[in-house]
Amino acid sequence: MTSEQLFYDKKTGFDRLTGSDKKNIQSYAGDYKKFLDEAKTERDAVREMVRLAEAKGFRAWTRDDTVKPGDKLYQVNRNKGITLAVIGKKSLKEGVRLTAAHLDAPRVDIRTVPLYEDGGMAFFKTHYYGGIKKYQWTAIPLELRGVVCVCHNGQMKTVEVRIGDKPEDPRFVITDLLPHLASEQMTKKATEVVKGEGLNVLVGSVPSETVDEKCSEKIKLAVMEYLNKQYGMVEADFLSAELCCVPAFPACDIGFDRSFVGAYGHDDRVCSYTAATALLDLKTTPAHTCVCLLVDKEETGSDGVTGMQSRAFDTFMADLCRAQGALVEECYENSVCLSADVCNAFDPNFPEVSEKRNDARANCGFALVKYTGARGKSGTSDATAELMARIRCIFDKAGVVWQTGQLGKVDQGGGGTVAMYLANRNIDTVDAGVPVLSMHAPFEVITKLDLYMAYKGFGAFYKD
Secondary structure, rough: HHHHHOOOOOOOOHHHOHHHHHHHHHHHHHHHHHHHHHHHOOOHHHHHHHHHHOOOEEEEOOOOOOOOOOOOOEEEEOOOOEEEEEEEOOOOOHHHEEEEEEOOOOOOOEEEEEEEEEOEEEEEEEEEOOOOHHHHOOOEEEEEEEEEEEEHHHHHHEEEEEEEEOOOOEEEEEEOOOOHHOHHHHHHOOHHHOOHHHHOOOEOOOOOOOOOOOOOOHHHHHHHHHHHHHOOOOOOHHHHEEEEEEEOOEEEEEEEOOOOOEEOHHHHHHHHHHHHHHHHHHOOOOOEEEEEEEEEOOOOOOOOOOOOOOOOOHHHHHHHHHHHHOOHHHHHHEEEEEEOOEEOOOOOHHHHOOOOOOOEEEOOOOEEEEOEEEEOOOOOOOOOHHHHHHHHHHHHHHHHOOOOOOOOOOOEEEEOOOHHHHHOOEEEEEEOOOOEOOOOOOEEEEHHHHHHHHHHHHHHHHHH
């Protein structure tokens, strides 16, 4: 055998693309960019997923509904998570082909009592969500998205807030210190350059013209007058609101050759989108039931009713199994899961934190990650050798361009995914995702080749 046959080497995927791959990569990326611009919060993403699913013949499923092979179902969890399923030919006793990704992304949440006036300006107090470099969120245009549950005369009304995504809309910003006065600031550690309490969003400066001798905060009053006129809310309604600031950048092509996609929220909407659309695009009834689980709260530990540690998924699966007279525990032990989450792409600008032989590379395809975690493999499920081989064979047979990935040098840092929560349910699980540059920044970067190969890989997995 030759060295080429004996050695494993991460190779660029361009020389392995089929004619149909080359044709589909650009169009698929175009649809993905449209999704990203719509889905800048988990609520927006769920709404868009429902629209896409219903266009493909999926219907909302409720407990005690009957199921038969070929049925296309979805169930929404509190408007912040969604489960999609295509019922297969085989009984649920024989397990499912499960993909699991998360819809939430790092952002800046608006606090419950946010609005204040200082120095002739009005601001929102915030609390950042997920792991961010706080200094990256200053001096960039921001959108305001979310919902306010307005309470009036004992009645609740949910109002959507979305400001900053249209060309005519205003934007918002977190101000930064000018370099002329930043000599002390620039000597601080990056974690201290901008503190959490300093992430205050600028929202206005014109005082109200209302005659009110008791009011000394006329700029704050003007902001509340606007919010009351537009959304019917008073300041107390912030207490029952979910509002956040997200980057106002539209998704776009990067590079002379347009080979990259730059956008906010690739982590982990790139895996959510590819896993979901691969399921929606199944042309025939699969052998095993296929399930795509899209959850919330991964960036903060997967806790809560919409996170991966919630019993919501177990309840959905138990209901499905009950409809076929199967035990959910039996279904789990025969199931296989691709925990769909991004991994880091090797960045030659920061080679000192990477392990070149093991980290994923841009344009080398869909990345299988045997384990994540930190240091001594803490916080990971560590897929079995048998499962790794099984997925390798599926991808090879389907012509998927794929590679392996890990998370930098040992002891450099680390991170986790939802994989361990699924593995704890006795489901064979391995991580698989798209390599990302500038992960968790307001503007992340992936390649179109890796994006499309994730879609192709999930599709091959569902058909196994």
